[in-house]
Amino acid sequence: MAFKEFQQTANHRFKFGLFMLYKLPSAFFCGVRLRSISEKAAVVSVPFKWLSQNPFRSIYFACQAMAAEMSTGVLALGHIHGRKPAVSMLVTSIKAEFVKKATERIYFTCEDGETMQQCIASAIASGEGKTFTATSTGRTKGGEVVSTFTVEWSFKAKAHAVNQ
Template sequence: MIEALLPEKHKNTLFVRAFGFLKVPMLFFISPSVVELTDQKCVVRVPLNRKTRNHLKSLYFGTLCAGADCAGGLIAMRLIQSTAPDVSLVFKDFKAAFLKRAEGDTHFTCEDGLGIQALVRKASASGERENMTVTVVATVPTKTGSEPVAKFDLTLSLKKKSQKPRQP
């Protein structure tokens, strides 16, 4: 009942924070908010505050990495849930280019949804591990507009969960 009253972005934010609380405490600690989540695009906002900033008063690089992980992982989780719930995900590698200091609330955007959806279907059909590099761009809209402050390439690795034989 309460779920019907909440706007979609609030439901998504609650999901991310609950997932962080239960599974990835670092994610819960940085308090991400979902700005937009569709099958094509995910935008996550991470606030600049006492918990997330460094000694230069900009977003700590660990927080930047967690934000990129959240944006790339959330869109993949959404597509797995709706397409093939029997697929598990993990990030295989991670590359980052820090272009400017993130001196405000930072938005992490991943627009690789269509490619991720195809990868989910491929992993579910083949049963083999399938990989794809997804790109996440970090911006600080209040300070630098749409100019990137960091770019991340994460290799998403998906595989169909194996069926365990039932014990009598």
């Protein structure tokens, strides 16, 4: 139920756009946008434009990283939304592999929502921090792989909430 509530807000372009402008201004101005979200997967895109390019006329690696991290992070946010006890989340590692020059809009997809949800449930049940490695693959509109990112997240039930 809580995920559906988060999903409704995330799919509202204006509300989520304000959230990004306030919390993730760099991603907002570079054009990083949430395209779809479900309990299982999320898709985030980044365009090739002046604010996202590097001197080599392709999408700057940091802009790709923002989109890749967001595709994993928005799933995490959805799965911790409304949890009792509250759960903290933090990126602990990020790795990337660049396969092809990114010269058009790239779509980053993370399909690890179900296993991420299990990890979060385990962190709540144990009261201990748990790590989860999510994969986000960046593809062109035609489906050609441009880059792959692995983002390691740490989840932990907030201490003050566990003791209540």
